[in-house]
Amino acid sequence: MGSKKSSQQLATIVISIAMLVLGIVCLLPVIHIIAFSLSSPAAANSGKVLLWPIEFSLDAYTYIMDEPKFGKSFLVSLERVGLGLSISCLLTLLTAYPLSKESARFRSRTFYVWFFVTTMLFSGGLIPTYMVVRAYGLLDTIWALVLPGAVQVFNITLMLNFFRGLPKELDESAFVDGAGHWTILFRISLPLSLPSLATIALFTMVGHWNAWFDGLIYMNRPEHYPLQTYLQTIVTNPDMSRITNFAELKNISTRTVKTAQIIVAMLPIIVVYPFLQRFFVKGIVLGSVKG
Amino acid sequence: MKKRMGKVRIMVLIVALAMVSILSACSKENTSEPNTSNGAKATNSQPATESASETTNAESETVDPLGKFDPPIEVKIGRTADGFKFEAGESIDKNRVYDFYESDLGVKLINEWIVPGDQYAAKSNVAISSGNIPDVFMVDGIQLRNLVEAGMIEDLTEVYEKYVSEDTKKTVDEDGGYAVNAATIDGKMYAFPAVTQGFWTSNMLWLRQDWLDKLGLTPPKTMDELVHIASEFVKNKPDGVDTYGLGVSKELSQFVVNGFFNGYHSYPFQWVTDSDGKIVYGGIQPETKTAVLALADMYKAGLIDKEFGVKDAAKTREAVIAGKLGMVYSSFGYAFSNIKDLYVNNPDAVLRAYPMPSADGAPAKAYVGPTAGSFWVVKKGFKNPEVVIKLANFFTEHWMVNPKSDYGTGKDSGIMYWQYSILQFNSPLLQVNEHRRVKASFLANEPFDKYPNTSNEYFYLKGMYDYAKNPKDNKNADVQNGWMYNTTFGTPNSGAEVLDYYFTNNQTMTTPLKIASTPTMSQKMPTLTKMEEVFYTKVILGEAGADDFDKFVADWKKQGGDEITAELNN
Numbered sequence: 001m002g003s004k005k006s007s008q009q010l011a012t013i014v015i016s017i018a019m020l021v022l023g024i025v026c027l028l029p030v031i032h033i034i035a036f037s038l039s040s041p042a043a044a045n046s047g048k049v050l051l052w053p054i055e056f057s058l059d060a061y062t063y064i065m066d067e068p069k070f071g072k073s074f075l076v077s078l079e080r081v082g083l084g085l086s087i088s089c090l091l092t093l094l095t096a097y098p099l100s101k102e103s104a105r106f107r108s109r110t111f112y113v114w115f116f117v118t119t120m121l122f123s124g125g126l127i128p129t130y131m132v133v134r135a136y137g138l139l140d141t142i143w144a145l146v147l148p149g150a151v152q153v154f155n156i157t158l159m160l161n162f163f164r165g166l167p168k169e170l171d172e173s174a175f176v177d178g179a180g181h182w183t184i185l186f187r188i189s190l191p192l193s194l195p196s197l198a199t200i201a202l203f204t205m206v207g208h209w210n211a212w213f214d215g216l217i218y219m220n221r222p223e224h225y226p227l228q229t230y231l232q233t234i235v236t237n238p239d240m241s242r243i244t245n246f247a248e249l250k251n252i253s254t255r256t257v258k259t260a261q262i263i264v265a266m267l268p269i270i271v272v273y274p275f276l277q278r279f280f281v282k283g284i285v286l287g288s289v290k291g
Numbered sequence: 292m293k294k295r296m297g298k299v300r301i302m303v304l305i306v307a308l309a310m311v312s313i314l315s316a317c318s319k320e321n322t323s324e325p326n327t328s329n330g331a332k333a334t335n336s337q338p339a340t341e342s343a344s345e346t347t348n349a350e351s352e353t354v355d356p357l358g359k360f361d362p363p364i365e366v367k368i369g370r371t372a373d374g375f376k377f378e379a380g381e382s383i384d385k386n387r388v389y390d391f392y393e394s395d396l397g398v399k400l401i402n403e404w405i406v407p408g409d410q411y412a413a414k415s416n417v418a419i420s421s422g423n424i425p426d427v428f429m430v431d432g433i434q435l436r437n438l439v440e441a442g443m444i445e446d447l448t449e450v451y452e453k454y455v456s457e458d459t460k461k462t463v464d465e466d467g468g469y470a471v472n473a474a475t476i477d478g479k480m481y482a483f484p485a486v487t488q489g490f491w492t493s494n495m496l497w498l499r500q501d502w503l504d505k506l507g508l509t510p511p512k513t514m515d516e517l518v519h520i521a522s523e524f525v526k527n528k529p530d531g532v533d534t535y536g537l538g539v540s541k542e543l544s545q546f547v548v549n550g551f552f553n554g555y556h557s558y559p560f561q562w563v564t565d566s567d568g569k570i571v572y573g574g575i576q577p578e579t580k581t582a583v584l585a586l587a588d589m590y591k592a593g594l595i596d597k598e599f600g601v602k603d604a605a606k607t608r609e610a611v612i613a614g615k616l617g618m619v620y621s622s623f624g625y626a627f628s629n630i631k632d633l634y635v636n637n638p639d640a641v642l643r644a645y646p647m648p649s650a651d652g653a654p655a656k657a658y659v660g661p662t663a664g665s666f667w668v669v670k671k672g673f674k675n676p677e678v679v680i681k682l683a684n685f686f687t688e689h690w691m692v693n694p695k696s697d698y699g700t701g702k703d704s705g706i707m708y709w710q711y712s713i714l715q716f717n718s719p720l721l722q723v724n725e726h727r728r729v730k731a732s733f734l735a736n737e738p739f740d741k742y743p744n745t746s747n748e749y750f751y752l753k754g755m756y757d758y759a760k761n762p763k764d765n766k767n768a769d770v771q772n773g774w775m776y777n778t779t780f781g782t783p784n785s786g787a788e789v790l791d792y793y794f795t796n797n798q799t800m801t802t803p804l805k806i807a808s809t810p811t812m813s814q815k816m817p818t819l820t821k822m823e824e825v826f827y828t829k830v831i832l833g834e835a836g837a838d839d840f841d842k843f844v845a846d847w848k849k850q851g852g853d854e855i856t857a858e859l860n861n
Binding site: 041042043045046047048126127130131134140216217220221222232233255 | 372402403404405406407409410413414417420421423605606608609610612613614629632633635636
């Protein structure tokens with residue numbers, strides 16, 4: 001018995017150390033970037049900076065504050081996440097709820113399920129999608145970033161399965177009490193599904209925050225770019241063999257500014273993450289029927 | 292029963308979707324057609340005006356290359372805008388340069404889209420694939436070919452002949468006709484070439500002069516001397532830290548050590564003319580084998596960073612700045628990047644450029660690449676295709692021949708208004724000529740305000756004086772810039788001076804290519820280049836040897852190389 005306990009303790013220690021190492025490995029690059037952004041350009045460019053700033057300087061951050069493009073892109077990203085999150089979650093809920101019902105109660109259910117699944121398997125491709133967006137006159141508007149990906153079938157599946165896991169008795173008793181589908185969705189199913197809603201909200205949010213390619217394709221002005229598109233344009237290394245003017249050459253010297261922008265862009269999502277993550281903890285549903 | 296119904300529905304749905312996707316594929320292929328028909332219609336609906344203008348032209352016979360459009364026309368453009376600054380109240384859509392175009396040329400420029408330079412390819416590709424291009428915009432050689440094949444752009448042969456100004460023609464032809472040739476497909480000129488310099492691909496040897504002096508060494512004339520210097524650098528650690536001999540990074544195809552190969556008269560990743568006057572690929576010639584094996588020997592001797600295969604050019608620059616590396620091959624503009632920080636960290640650092648040493652008696656020749664990689668095209672059906680030529684004339688006249696200070700650089704703000712202009716191009720020898728002027732002025736001790744403050748020479752010369760006055764004042768931003776200008780444009784042994792040396796001594800190998808790309812080239816060249824890069828890396832690391840070279844050559848030929856060679860020689 002005693003040996004079992006001590007071996008368990010040993011296992012705990014080993015696992016803790018392994019996780020600690022893993023955590024540090026994940027954290028090191030971030031610390032390096034922070035140290036880099038706080039160093040003087042000359043020190044940073046000579047590759048001396050590892051985990052602690054050398055010749056401490058806040059110049060890179062003051063530069064960003066004065067750089068109107070960064071702020072503008074930041075606002076576009078916030079707007080995009082705000083709109084995208086609310087629209088996406090609403091549409092997902094409204095789609096997942098009926099689909100979670102049995103075929104007996106929702107006749108064409110199978111048809112619709114396959115309808116959505118097919119879109120998961122086949123996509124129009126870049127150019128056709130672009131042409132659709134153009135035809136709807138969405139180019140260069142925030143809606144081009146929000147609407148095309150608003151209904152994520154994967155999220156619907158997630159939500160749908162969660163709804164199905166809810167005891168049917170809850171619905172039935174609500175019906176008996178005279179509730180309609182809207183009431184059941186918003187007063188019963190939704191509150192019980194907060195963990196999965198939080199999950200898809202997190203997915204959507206991170207997805208919107210990180211997306212950059214659509215910004216580049218659909219937006220016609222750099223000042224309409226969301227933050228990640230803007231960052232992408234400043235952090236990519238130019239192909240040296242294609243440089244044919246001095247402006248491009250000079251551009252590669254501002255690495256402290258680039259790292260500072262990466263840090264600032266990271267902050268919001270880091271702040272939000274822990275708050276949403278606690279919703280991942282499940283088990284809320286288990287108690288609801290027994291009570 | 293119900294289940295079967297479901298299945299039927301699914302089948303119907305899948306079939307329907309399949310049809311939709313097929314249909315959409317069809318319509319994608321046809322995208323160019325509506326454009327062409329639109330274009331045809333547009334030209335058809337315009338016969339009256341066109342013939343009218345032709346007759347007026349025929350009557351007057353003299354065409355004013357800078358003639359104003361009356362009434363003014365609107366031109367939708369796609370363009371780049373990187374790091375532009377504006378005076379209060381101005382923007383890229385409304386500024387003094389755009390107003391100038393409108394008032395003096397009768398062209399109202401409308402930015403259909405604006406994109407940062409390094410994303411231009413992605414954005415313009417989407418525009419082309421979706422069949423929705425601006426009236427006037429810039430494309431690369433491959434896109435030009437695609438646009439011509441899809442019939443999406445205007446033939447400019449006639450308007451070019453008719454409207455091009457003397458000065459514009461002089462600049463465009465300065466490279467001996469490459470640029471115009473590259474813009475011509477099947478005998479028709481489809482674009483105005485944005486002429487630039489071909490020597491950005493030319494390598495030279497950059498050395499820490501203070502290290503050479505410290506160790507009592509002289510700049511290398513032969514490859515053996517180069518290896519000797521590299522080993523002396525490694526042995527003596529002139530800056531007191533572990534030192535690499537020769538800078539090499541993983542992007543071999545981006546000309547990071549091409550100068551070394553040139554020393555063996557080898558031209559990897561580039562096309563050259565052989566003794567029979569035929570176009571051949573430099574990477575598969577026997578000289579390349581010798582060169583890459585010599586590089587492998589240096590690696591074995593510990594003169595090259597052991598980890599070069601995973602380090603990019605930014606890391607090599609870091610090593611130079613940190614005083615860990617004193618010998619690199621690069622272009623004449625090497626010091627114009629963050630290399631400046633070498634001097635910021637160490638006031639004694641002196642970086643000098645030298646012509647490339649050679650393995651035998653014959654001098655190494657620097658490779659001069661294409662002088663036009665970008666082309667301005669006009670959308671099919673646009674009423675005034677001559678606008679692109681007139682815009683080029685306008686640029687030549689007001690920014691090159693008679694620069695207007697109002698549209699150059701702001702006196703107090705330092706804002707560069709000239710950047711707002713479009714259809715920019717410049718002389719294929721621009722920086723060499725600038726260097727010649729600046730050097731002469733510097734040696735004659737002429738004041739820098741001899742040059743207008745809109746010109747580059749003004750800043751270069753001023754910087755060189757700043758540096759010459761206080762060479763050790765490395766914390767002063769003006770002197771830092773002076774160091775950079777002096778190293779790039781000054782004398783002795785600046786980057787541009789070595790270029791000048793190459794050109795005056797005929798030590799250049801100019802690209803034999805007369806076109807920007809061939810069909811197979813646009814398809815297979817990226818794969819072949821990657822293959823070549825991987826092979827050289829393996830040889831340098833010692834994983835492949837001399838015997839594998841023949842196999843590489845055979846593979847290269849088989850996987851499209853032969854095809855491209857044949858196309859180029861046709």
